[in-house]
Amino acid sequence: MSTAILDPSARPVAAGGLNRTVLGIELSRVLRNRRTMIFTIIFPIVMFLFISAQITGENDRMGPAVANVGAYIMVSMAIYGAIMATTSAGASVSIERACGWSRQLRLTPLKPLPYVMTKVVAALVFGVVATAMTYAAGALTHKAVMSTQGWWQSGLAVVLGSLVFAALGLFMGYLLPSENAMQFLGPILAVLSIFGGIFSAPIDPDSGYGQVAALTPIYGFSQIAHWPLSQTAAGAHDAFQVSWVVNLVVWGLIFVAGAIWRFRRDTARV
Numbered sequence: 080m081s082t083a084i085l086d087p088s089a090r091p092v093a094a095g096g097l098n099r100t101v102l103g104i105e106l107s108r109v110l111r112n113r114r115t116m117i118f119t120i121i122f123p124i125v126m127f128l129f130i131s132a133q134i135t136g137e138n139d140r141m142g143p144a145v146a147n148v149g150a151y152i153m154v155s156m157a158i159y160g161a162i163m164a165t166t167s168a169g170a171s172v173s174i175e176r177a178c179g180w181s182r183q184l185r186l187t188p189l190k191p192l193p194y195v196m197t198k199v200v201a202a203l204v205f206g207v208v209a210t211a212m213t214y215a216a217g218a219l220t221h222k223a224v225m226s227t228q229g230w231w232q233s234g235l236a237v238v239l240g241s242l243v244f245a246a247l248g249l250f251m252g253y254l255l256p257s258e259n260a261m262q263f264l265g266p267i268l269a270v271l272s273i274f275g276g277i278f279s280a281p282i283d284p285d286s287g288y289g290q291v292a293a294l295t296p297i298y299g300f301s302q303i304a305h306w307p308l309s310q311t312a313a314g315a316h317d318a319f320q321v322s323w324v325v326n327l328v329v330w331g332l333i334f335v336a337g338a339i340w341r342f343r344r345d346t347a348r349v
Contacts, residue, residue: 169248
């Protein structure tokens with residue numbers, strides 16, 4: 080009998096290294112998690128509606144910008160929902176470790192980077208759902224006002240930027256026991272959201288607080304996602320800072336490298 084079929088390296092892998100079966104399992108599991116879906120979708124919407132209801136009249140203006148304060152709050156809540164969604168999707172690896180699934184993957188041709196990318200794609204779907212629901216609430220209630228360009232640019236920035244936190248979830252999912260992953264990450268994300276300006280007015284970058292906040296993971300992401308809201312009726316924007324992109328990319332690389340490192344360490348025990 081040929082031993083080729085017993086060799087994991089001889090088994091076919093989907094184009095690009097992504098295994099369609101594994102990806103399908105990931106998507107099904109993420110979308111079936113009702114508790115997580117409710118928390119990452121309902122909470123941001125409720126917070127948006129509650130806070131925006133307190134702001135009326137002249138207080139709802141953002142200077143010369145087309146967007147109003149309601150739009151700023153909506154984007155902030157969408158960011159929070161998206162990072163919670165993508166982080167929890169990535170952190171689900173802690174449950175896989177507990178049931179032995181990650182060890183089983185060592186017997187397949189699936190490599191660390193494609194495995195991480197499969198998790199990221201599943202997190203992307205979750206992030207899109209969370210962002211779309213918050214944006215839908217802003218549009219249907221007419222509490223969020225901004226240009227057409229601002230709607231799609233900020234929404235795209237929220238979805239793509241949140242992928243950094245899928246890698247964070249993976250990284251921490253390999254470091255923490257299954258029962259403590261999100262319990263540990265939840266408070267950390269809340270604190271990082273405060274420094275990122277999610278639960279406050281725009282941060283003054285020249286203040287001491289702003290200089291510290293600029294070093295945290297959510298700051299660059301938040302600034303990029305909110306930047307489209309600065310568009311005026313004449314089409315002008317506030318200056319875009321390259322440092323925001325550098326902040327997001329550097330933290331993303333750190334989280335991805337950490338996730339791959341921990342994946343290799345975890346599966347090496349097989």
